[in-house]
Amino acid sequence: xxxxxxxxxxxxxxxxxxxxxxxxxxxxxxxxxxxxxxxxxxxxxxxxxxxxxxxxxxxxxxxxxxxxxxxxxxxxxxxxxxxxxxxxxxxxxxxxxxxxxxxxxxxxxxxxxxxxxxxxxxxxxxxxxxxxxxxxxxxxxxxxxxxxxxxxxxxxxxxxxxxxxxxxxxxxxxxxxxxxxxxxxxxxxxxxxxxxxxxxxxxxxxxxxxxxxxxxxxxxxxxxxxxxxxxxxxxxxxxxxxxxxxxxxxxxxxxxxxxxxxxxxxxxxxxxxxxxxxxxxxxxxxxxxxxxxxxxxxxxxxxxxxxxxxxxxxxxxxxxxxxxxxxxxxxxxxxxxxxxxxxxxxx
Amino acid sequence: xxxxxxxxxxxxxxxxxxxxxxxxxxxxxxxxxxxxxxxxxxxxxxxxxxxxxxxxxxxxxxxxxxxxxxxxxxxxxxxxxxxxxxxxxxxxxxxxxxxxxxxxxxxxxxxxxxxxxxxxxxxxxxxxxxxxxxxxxxxxxxxxxxxxxxxxxxxxxxxxxxxxxxxxxxxxxxxxxxxxxxxxxxxxxxxxxxxxxxxxxxxxxxxxxxxxxxxxxxxxxxxxxxxxxxxxxxxxxxxxxxxxxxxxxxxxxxxxxxxxxxxxxxxxxxxxxxxxxxxxxxxxxxxxxxxxxxxxxxxxxxxxx
Numbered sequence: 264x265x266x267x268x269x270x271x272x273x274x275x276x277x278x279x280x281x282x283x284x285x286x287x288x289x290x291x292x293x294x295x296x297x298x299x300x301x302x303x304x305x306x307x308x309x310x311x312x313x314x315x316x317x318x319x320x321x322x323x324x325x326x327x328x329x330x331x332x333x334x335x336x337x338x339x340x341x342x343x344x345x346x347x348x349x350x351x352x353x354x355x356x357x358x359x360x361x362x363x364x365x366x367x368x369x370x371x372x373x374x375x376x377x378x379x380x381x382x383x384x385x386x387x388x389x390x391x392x393x394x395x396x397x398x399x400x401x402x403x404x405x406x407x408x409x410x411x412x413x414x415x416x417x418x419x420x421x422x423x424x425x426x427x428x429x430x431x432x433x434x435x436x437x438x439x440x441x442x443x444x445x446x447x448x449x450x451x452x453x454x455x456x457x458x459x460x461x462x463x464x465x466x467x468x469x470x471x472x473x474x475x476x477x478x479x480x481x482x483x484x485x486x487x488x489x490x491x492x493x494x495x496x497x498x499x500x501x502x503x504x505x506x507x508x509x510x511x512x513x514x515x516x517x518x519x520x521x522x523x524x525x526x527x528x529x530x531x532x533x534x535x536x537x538x539x540x541x542x543x544x545x546x547x548x549x550x551x552x553x554x555x556x557x558x559x560x561x562x563x564x565x566x567x568x569x570x571x572x573x574x575x576x577x578x579x580x581x582x583x584x585x586x587x588x589x590x591x592x593x594x595x596x597x598x599x600x601x602x603x604x605x606x607x608x609x610x
Numbered sequence: 611x612x613x614x615x616x617x618x619x620x621x622x623x624x625x626x627x628x629x630x631x632x633x634x635x636x637x638x639x640x641x642x643x644x645x646x647x648x649x650x651x652x653x654x655x656x657x658x659x660x661x662x663x664x665x666x667x668x669x670x671x672x673x674x675x676x677x678x679x680x681x682x683x684x685x686x687x688x689x690x691x692x693x694x695x696x697x698x699x700x701x702x703x704x705x706x707x708x709x710x711x712x713x714x715x716x717x718x719x720x721x722x723x724x725x726x727x728x729x730x731x732x733x734x735x736x737x738x739x740x741x742x743x744x745x746x747x748x749x750x751x752x753x754x755x756x757x758x759x760x761x762x763x764x765x766x767x768x769x770x771x772x773x774x775x776x777x778x779x780x781x782x783x784x785x786x787x788x789x790x791x792x793x794x795x796x797x798x799x800x801x802x803x804x805x806x807x808x809x810x811x812x813x814x815x816x817x818x819x820x821x822x823x824x825x826x827x828x829x830x831x832x833x834x835x836x837x838x839x840x841x842x843x844x845x846x847x848x849x850x851x852x853x854x855x856x857x858x859x860x861x862x863x864x865x866x867x868x869x870x871x872x873x874x875x876x877x878x879x880x881x882x883x884x885x886x887x888x889x890x891x892x893x894x895x896x897x898x899x900x901x902x903x904x905x906x907x908x909x910x911x912x913x914x915x
Contacts (some may be wrong), residue, residue, distance in 0.1 A: 431625050438856065439871070439887055440632070446875045447636040542752055549754045549857060550872065562754070569758055569861070576762050583755040591750035 303527065306603040313599020316592035323589060327390035335368040336380035338387040339557040348374040350577060372581050376571070385581050388559040389589065392541050395471065395560070396593070399478040399540035404533045406479060407486025412517050414487070415494030426491070429484045440481060441543065445473045445552040470552055474544055482540075486532055493525040527604035534600050538593035545586050561586040615903055622899045629891040630680070630884065634673055637875070637883050663689060665880075676884065685888075686881040690874075696885035699870065704889070706776065707866035710858070711851040713782060714790035718847065722794045723840065726801025727833065730809060741798060748795025757788040757861045774863040785862045789855060793847045797840055804836040811835075838908065845901035849894040 282290075297305070307313060331338070348354060350373040357367045372381040414425040452472055455461050497503070498521060506516050522529070548562025561582040568579030660666045663686075664675060679686065685696035729741040764784060765773035772781050808814065809832060817827040856868040867886060874882035 427621075430621060431628060435625060435629055435891070439890055440629070442856070442872065442875065443633060443636050443883075443887070447639045451639065538750070545752055546754065546857065549752075550860070565754060565758060572758070572762055573766055576767070579758055579762065583759055587747075587751045587755055590752070591747065594746070594750050 299527075303603045307599060310599040310602060313596050313603075316596040316599065319588065319592040320596060323389060323585075323592075324393065327386050327393055331383060331386050331390070334383050334386070336370075336383045338379065338383050338559065340379060342374065342378040342380070373575070373577060375567070375578060381578065381581065384559045384564060385561070385585060388561040388564045388582055389585055391471075391558060391560040392544060392562070392586065392589065395474060395544040396537040396541040399475060399482070399544075400533045400536040402475060402479045403483045403486050403536050403540075404529065407483035407532075408490045408522060408529060410483065411487035411490030412494045412521055415491035416498055416513065416517055416521060418495075422491075429487055432481060432484045435481065438546075441477045441547065442550065442552065444477050444480070445470065445547060448473045448476065449552075470547075473552075474547060478540060478543075482536070486536070489528060489532055490522075490525060493528055494521050497521050497524050531597065531601045531604055534593065535597040538590040538597070541586070541590055541593070561589075611906075614906065618899050618903060622895045625895055626888065626892050629895075630677070630888050631673075633884060633887045634676065635669075637878070637880055638669055663687070663881075680884070680888065685885040688879055688882050690877050690879040690882070696881050699882060700867065700885055700889055703865065703867045703870045706864060707852065707855050707859070707868060710776070710782070710785060710789065710855060710864065710866065711848070713786045714851050715793065715844075715847060717786060718790040718793035718797055719840070721790075722797025723801050723833075723837065725794075726798040727805050727828075727836070729798070729802045730805030730836075731828075733806065741802070745795040745798040745802075748791050749799070751791070753788060753792060754857045754861065756791050757784075757858055760784050760788055761861065776862075776864050785858050785864065789851055789858050793843075793850060796847075797843065800839045800843060801836065804839045805832065808832045808836040838905070841908065842901060842905050845894075845898035848897045852890060852894065 336342075342354070348370050350371060352370070352373065353361065353367060361367050370380050370382065372385060375381050375384065410425065410429075414422045414429075449470060494517075503516060503520055506520055511519070544560060545562030545565070548560045549566045551563075551566065564582035565579055565586070568575070568582065572579055657666070664672060667675075676686070685700075688694050688696055688699055691699065725741050725745075729738045732738045761773055761784065764771045771784050772778075773784075775781055776785070814827065814831060817831045818824075822830075852868070855864075855866055856872060858864070859866045859869040860872070867890070870882070871886045871890070874886060
């Protein structure tokens with residue numbers, strides 16, 4: 264083979280021998296198979312913005328759910344003589360106690376017009392806002408996914424009627440109805456809260472319940488549409504036919520096969536609902552339709568802070584900035600989840 | 611096409627009817643009537659007032675009467691502001707809100723479209739990053755935060771701008787800016803993603819290849835295609851500026867329709883509640899329907915169904 268024959272194909276005989284075991288091994292490139300969750304988690308962990316947002320959310324959650332338990336002040340506790348303190352300032356009484364050798368916890372964010380420590384009120388406020396966001400999204404998740412999957416799965420005239428209902432709710436101007444519903448069910452709920460067996464309503468406050476009711480009535484339609492479109496394509500799959508052939512009931516197919524297969528979409532849509540619920544709650548609280556006094560929410564704190572804006576701007580700025588931070592980090596984390604779970608949905 | 615338009619119009623009309631019905635029964639659910647808070651008047655006077663406005667009749671009869679009148683364009687008299695019709699109140703308050711909303715929509719479009727296009731054309735560069743950060747913040751910050759912080763910063767701390775009312779042009783700056791912040795951010799994001807989409811299309815390369823300048827190809831080819839998603843957003847945007855003005859009107863003490871809506875609910879001024887709700891809902895629903903129809907007319911690629 265040393266001299267090249269221009270007409271020859273220049274083939275080597277060795278190339279046509281059966282491959283040895285070592286060579287075979289070389290060609291096989293087996294990686295451990297990456298599951299749906301692992302794949303998504305890997306993409307999520309790589310996303311720096313989403314991870315930073317997650318850390319911010321976790322820190323805010325620690326501050327709003329754990330710290331208030333060990334904080335030396337209570338959110339409804341009015342401290343005599345320390346009204347309208349600037350941040351990190353002590354009242355004369357507290358100064359006297361410090362001079363006497365006692366330890367007094369500083370008012371990190373000052374106090375409000377009734378002498379309540381503002382830092383703990385902001386923490387409680389973000390607890391309420393977070394709770395509203397989480398519970399409202401859970402409600403939306405349940406109603407939206409059930410409605411959407413039933414409409415998509417059964418199809419036909421049932422689907423037609425259900426989707427017309429969705430269309431109508433979609434076109435209803437939501438803010439107008441929210442304000443109206445909140446106003447009109449406030450009194451009946453307050454009356455109901457006074458009757459036997461419904462005292463637990465008092466703890467939540469009628470306004471909070473009306474907010475949940477509004478979400479349950481109006482806000483699930485987006486989720487229902489998304490779930491329906493997913494179910495429409497998923498139900499064509501062979502495994503659905505197989506499940507039916509094996510005698511699975513409709514309910515079981517929806518639960519075990521269809522909803523579990525659109526879990527990524529469900530997670531992403533629910534996460535992105537949380538900031539919008541917090542947004543709406545703060546909007547209502549700001550109009551005076553939010554949680555019942557003395558319970559604070561970030562919206563009502565900001566609304567109260569507006570009154571003394573000239574002299575005590577921090578009373579407004581603290582809750583206002585915190586609510587921006589919460590919504591921003593949930594939005595960014597939700598975007599990260601969407602990129603991780605559903606790369607096709609990326610816009 | 612006609613079938614599609616017909617379907618949309620019927621749906622819109624039915625939705626308006628539904629909103630009116632829900633509103634009617636919801637507001638009657640609230641205990642207490644429009645005349646209860648006036649403590650000075652006697653029970654007989656109250657009964658007489660109720661009879662005068664037909665509030666003594668069964669609810670279903672009131673509903674029927676109201677709907678029959680409303681369809682004929684008669685929204686009745688205000689129960690609280692004696693002697694004024696609901697139509698008068700709306701026509702005196704609405705121009706204020708409309709001016710505010712219209713200016714905000716204009717501002718949002720004028721800033722959002724160029725910002726989004728600039729970001730798309732400089733994809734990945736620092737200017738793109740800056741615009742993305744601004745847009746992300748704009749979507750996350752509630753309007754009341756923008757309003758109050760703006761009010762504090764420019765009205766109180768710096769003292770540059772007036773803090774309430776709408777008497778001179780300079781009064782418009784803060785409320786209009788606060789109201790347009792969210793739609794502006796949203797349009798920027800929409801515009802950026804649709805512009806990125808369009809720039810990658812084959813016809814853009816063709817336009818450049820046949821010798822059109824960067825300027826002409828951008829304005830004649832890219833912008834006209836990329837602006838379509840923004841058109842669909844005009845409807846919801848109008849709804850947002852109208853309802854978002856609830857907050858803005860409250861903070862800046864502006865006598866608009868949003869404030870009127872809230873105060874009429876607090877006062878149980880039934881006819882004004884109905885009037886403003888139907889008016890605003892009709893406006894929003896009609897706008898949305900028109901935009902949807904226009905969208906299908908503009909873009910032949912979208913299939914009717």
